[in-house]
Amino acid sequence: DAKTTQPNSMESNEEEPVHLPCNHSTISGTDYIHWYRQLPSQGPEYVIHGLTSNVNNRMASLAIAEDRKSSTLILHRATLRDAAVYYCILRETTSGTYKYIFGTGTRLKVLA
C-alpha cells in the first residue's frame, strides 16, 4: 500500500490561511488524493479530493505537485471550527472497488 506522511501538528491564527502539507512519494498513477478531517468524538468528514489538477470547493483548496508526490490542503481563512485532525489519504483501486489508506494526520490548532 502506498503511504502518506504528514506533520503531527500545526498551529494557525484565526482568519489566516493554513497550508497543510502531505507527502506521498509512492503514489501510483491511479491513486486519488483525498483529504478528510475529524473532530473529537466524530467520524471523519470529507474535505476535498483530486487526481492531478488543483481543486477548489467551498471548504478548501487542494494543490497537487506536478509529479504528484506531494500535495497541500489550503484553508483560506481558518476559523475555530476548523480545529481538527486532518488526514491525507490515498484512494487505491482494488478488486474492482476502492480502499482508503489513511496517513498519520495533522492536528490543527486554531488560535483566537
Next chain:
Amino acid sequence: DAMVIQNPRYQVTQFGKPVTLSCSQTLNHNVMYWYQQKSSQAPKLLFHYYDKDFNNEADTPDNFQSRRPNTSFCFLDIRSPGLGDAAMYLCATNFGTVSNQPQHFGDGTRLSIL
C-alpha cells in the same frame, strides 16, 4: 439526517466475551468499510464489502469477522475481545464504481473492554 448510523455509540464488554457492533446506511451504497481507530492514531482499515464480496486486509486479526446480510446493514463481530481491542470502530460507505464519490462515515462505536 444521519446517513451512516452506528449503534451503540458506546459499548462495554468483558474480556473474552463476544461482541457485535452494527452499522446501517440510508445511502444505498454498495461498499461498506470497517475501520479500527485507537487513541491518537489514524483509522486502520480492517475489511470491506463490495456488495456481497468480502475483502479482508492482510493484517486484520482472525478474531475480527464481519457480516453483511443486505445492502443497508453491516456487522462487526469480535469473537474474543482482548484488552488491545479497545478502540473506536468506524463504519464508512461509498459507491464502489463512481470515482468522484467520497466516503461517508458514521460517528463510530467506542468499545471498552473490562
